[in-house]
Amino acid sequence: MKFATLNDGSRDGQLVLVSRDLSRSVAIPQIATTLQQLLDNWQQKAPQAEEVYQALNAGSLTNSQPFEQSGCASPLPRAYHWADGSAYVNHVELVRKARNAEMPPSFWTDPLMYQGGSDAFLAPYAPIEVASEDYGIDFEGEIAVITDDVPMGIPAEQARDHIRLVMLVNDVSLRGLIPNELGKGFGFYQSKPSSSFSPVAVTLDELEGVWQDAKLHLPLLSTYNGEAFGKPNAGVDMTFDFGQLIAHAARTRPLCAGTIIGSGTVSNKQGTEYGTAIAEGGVGYSCIAEIRMIETIRDGKPGTSFMRFGDRIRIEMLDQQGQSIFGAIDQQVVEYRYQG
Amino acid sequence: MKFATLNDGSRDGQLVLVSRDLSRSVAIPQIATTLQQLLDNWQQKAPQAEEVYQALNAGSLTNSQPFEQSGCASPLPRAYHWADGSAYVNHVELVRKARNAEMPPSFWTDPLMYQGGSDAFLAPYAPIEVASEDYGIDFEGEIAVITDDVPMGIPAEQARDHIRLVMLVNDVSLRGLIPNELGKGFGFYQSKPSSSFSPVAVTLDELEGVWQDAKLHLPLLSTYNGEAFGKPNAGVDMTFDFGQLIAHAARTRPLCAGTIIGSGTVSNKQGTEYGTAIAEGGVGYSCIAEIRMIETIRDGKPGTSFMRFGDRIRIEMLDQQGQSIFGAIDQQVVEYRYQG
Numbered sequence: 001m002k003f004a005t006l007n008d009g010s011r012d013g014q015l016v017l018v019s020r021d022l023s024r025s026v027a028i029p030q031i032a033t034t035l036q037q038l039l040d041n042w043q044q045k046a047p048q049a050e051e052v053y054q055a056l057n058a059g060s061l062t063n064s065q066p067f068e069q070s071g072c073a074s075p076l077p078r079a080y081h082w083a084d085g086s087a088y089v090n091h092v093e094l095v096r097k098a099r100n101a102e103m104p105p106s107f108w109t110d111p112l113m114y115q116g117g118s119d120a121f122l123a124p125y126a127p128i129e130v131a132s133e134d135y136g137i138d139f140e141g142e143i144a145v146i147t148d149d150v151p152m153g154i155p156a157e158q159a160r161d162h163i164r165l166v167m168l169v170n171d172v173s174l175r176g177l178i179p180n181e182l183g184k185g186f187g188f189y190q191s192k193p194s195s196s197f198s199p200v201a202v203t204l205d206e207l208e209g210v211w212q213d214a215k216l217h218l219p220l221l222s223t224y225n226g227e228a229f230g231k232p233n234a235g236v237d238m239t240f241d242f243g244q245l246i247a248h249a250a251r252t253r254p255l256c257a258g259t260i261i262g263s264g265t266v267s268n269k270q271g272t273e274y275g276t277a278i279a280e281g282g283v284g285y286s287c288i289a290e291i292r293m294i295e296t297i298r299d300g301k302p303g304t305s306f307m308r309f310g311d312r313i314r315i316e317m318l319d320q321q322g323q324s325i326f327g328a329i330d331q332q333v334v335e336y337r338y339q340g
Numbered sequence: 341m342k343f344a345t346l347n348d349g350s351r352d353g354q355l356v357l358v359s360r361d362l363s364r365s366v367a368i369p370q371i372a373t374t375l376q377q378l379l380d381n382w383q384q385k386a387p388q389a390e391e392v393y394q395a396l397n398a399g400s401l402t403n404s405q406p407f408e409q410s411g412c413a414s415p416l417p418r419a420y421h422w423a424d425g426s427a428y429v430n431h432v433e434l435v436r437k438a439r440n441a442e443m444p445p446s447f448w449t450d451p452l453m454y455q456g457g458s459d460a461f462l463a464p465y466a467p468i469e470v471a472s473e474d475y476g477i478d479f480e481g482e483i484a485v486i487t488d489d490v491p492m493g494i495p496a497e498q499a500r501d502h503i504r505l506v507m508l509v510n511d512v513s514l515r516g517l518i519p520n521e522l523g524k525g526f527g528f529y530q531s532k533p534s535s536s537f538s539p540v541a542v543t544l545d546e547l548e549g550v551w552q553d554a555k556l557h558l559p560l561l562s563t564y565n566g567e568a569f570g571k572p573n574a575g576v577d578m579t580f581d582f583g584q585l586i587a588h589a590a591r592t593r594p595l596c597a598g599t600i601i602g603s604g605t606v607s608n609k610q611g612t613e614y615g616t617a618i619a620e621g622g623v624g625y626s627c628i629a630e631i632r633m634i635e636t637i638r639d640g641k642p643g644t645s646f647m648r649f650g651d652r653i654r655i656e657m658l659d660q661q662g663q664s665i666f667g668a669i670d671q672q673v674v675e676y677r678y679q680g
Contacts, residue, residue: 080459119420119596153678187527193592252533256459338493
């Protein structure tokens with residue numbers, strides 16, 4: 001099944017089923033009006049939604065509407081828990097290498113994870129509002145899963161069974177604020193503003209053949225100001241699978257239905273020491289920080305700027321037939337001014 | 341007004357108004373069935389609730405019920421945002437002193453803040469389930485506020501106007517997991533399991549004379565295994581007021597109605613270098629870590645153990661007439677075993 005949430009002006013939006021080809025949608029108020037409601041009662045309601053989904057794809061519903069990605073809110077416009085891992089350890093290693101720091105060996109066995117703001121997600125086509133370009137504005141293309149209720153202390157293998165939906169993420173980061181904030185020792189807070197998610201979240205049966213070992217084996221496409229910027233395969237170099245990430249999150253507390261767990265920035269090692277840009281025949285990158293780190297290692301200093309007002313990032317994933325699976329995240333950075 | 345959420349078996353519980361003396365309660369489904377609903381529409385619904393509250397206190401409602409704190413869930417059983425500051429910098433300074441580390445001077449001007457799990461709060465009388473005593477189980481007595489919608493970039497002075505409710509917190513901490521986790525650089529995650537809040541959350545007009553300068557000027561009482569353990573005044577040595585903490589949280593993103601902002605562990609400097617236990621005539625402590633730090637500084641090593649299975653912590657605050665304002669957090673630590 002594919003789900004989206006239409007922005008109807010309410011805080012939680014209106015849940016709709018979206019056809020497999022993303023062309024039509026239908027509201028299902030008889031089953032659930034919001035995605036959180038559906039997740040709260042998944043066992044009971046998912047089979048009912050599946051019936052409607054079959055009819056929607058068969059073209060036999062008279063009440064379906066054209067589906068517009070730009071009319072979507074985040075699948076969960078606000079969520080109770082959003083935790084982001086750093087499963088592509090290559091990305092972390094590059095960060096360290098760029099500042100001549102050793103990476104602790106435990107990073108290969110114990111996931112990094114931080115908790116992000118989940119009360120005010122951006123819509124997939126919403127502008128990214130930032131007060132200053134000096135904050136070092138960056139995108140981070142990632143995969144995320146939404147879980148049902150997960151008990152505390154669950155092993156990784158069993159945690160896989162709690163994945164209900166998959167989507168894409170833009171984990172917006174303010175690189176200029178990170179060193180000071182991490183230096184304080186309490187982790188990210190101001191340096192991670194509102195994240196955005198793909199218009200559509202899908203069940204695992206929509207990913208047949210490409211969802212294996214709790215990883216999504218397809219390229220994640222990042223297009224920056226109209227140019228191909230990254231296409232690393234999300235199934236490659238993912239050190240921790242989603243079962244391991246969920247188990248890490250649930251080690252000392254249960255997770256409530258609707259918890260979102262992110263993969264961290266998708267990054268492929270590419271068989272070279274530094275990775276390679278798409279223009280050089282490589283798979284490129286899922287964030288600007290990574291190319292800057294490679295420039296720093298190679299040239300002694302970064303050459304690519306972080307995002308400026310007006311810059312645009314598009315993040316998408318195509319299936320093996322070239323069809324968009326989740327719809328696109330497509331966002332432009334704009335200047336924010338506080339209206340007192 | 342005073343609000344509580346009764347545990348009725350549902351995920352969000354049933355919102356009730358509670359009489360000022362905590363003796364009676366009444367459901368207000370005609371206004372809101374959950375506290376989040378009320379916060380989502382505060383301007384419209386609060387005046388309606390105020391009318392019922394007056395009648396409840398006057399004893400003129402025929403449908404009120406006896407109020408039982410032990411039947412309560414957390415005021416918000418699950419919330420979209422829970423961020424905890426460290427406003428009592430004395431506490432932070434002691435942590436550093438115990439390990440012979442200098443505290444950066446910026447800690448006096450730039451608040452520390454971390455985001456905690458908000459999807460599965462513990463009820464105020466619920467057991468604290470932990471898998472191992474080796475995790476270093478500790479309580480942390482704190483004050484917290486609940487905001488309405490706060491715009492990004494708000495100044496501290498204006499942020500004060502967004503405080504809707506006040507309550508108490510037990511920010512349960514696993515001290516044994518903290519050094520390794522903070523050493524990884526991403527902040528707290530597994531070392532901060534589910535927090536708990538007082539049964540009752542109150543509006544500012546309930547705190548007349550003791551809510552000043554966005555601080556709550558009353559002693560926070562911690563009773564550990566039946567013995568008085570702490571009574572520091574929450575209005576003393578609070579370096580950052582709640583307006584400053586909210587403004588810090590909202591610097592790079594808006595806050596959604598229902599955001600909970602905590603004060604960090606309440607701690608008074610007490611005019612001595614090390615602070616003083618209640619038995620020694622001082623105001624004591626709001627967590628075990630603090631007395632252990634003082635023992636370490638004074639004796640070279642800590643003498644007090646962290647919590648063991650069976651230990652009990654009670655956190656409460658009395659008004660100037662000796663009446664409980666928020667009801668009590670009263671929790672026992674028990675062993676958790678994963679049921680596969």
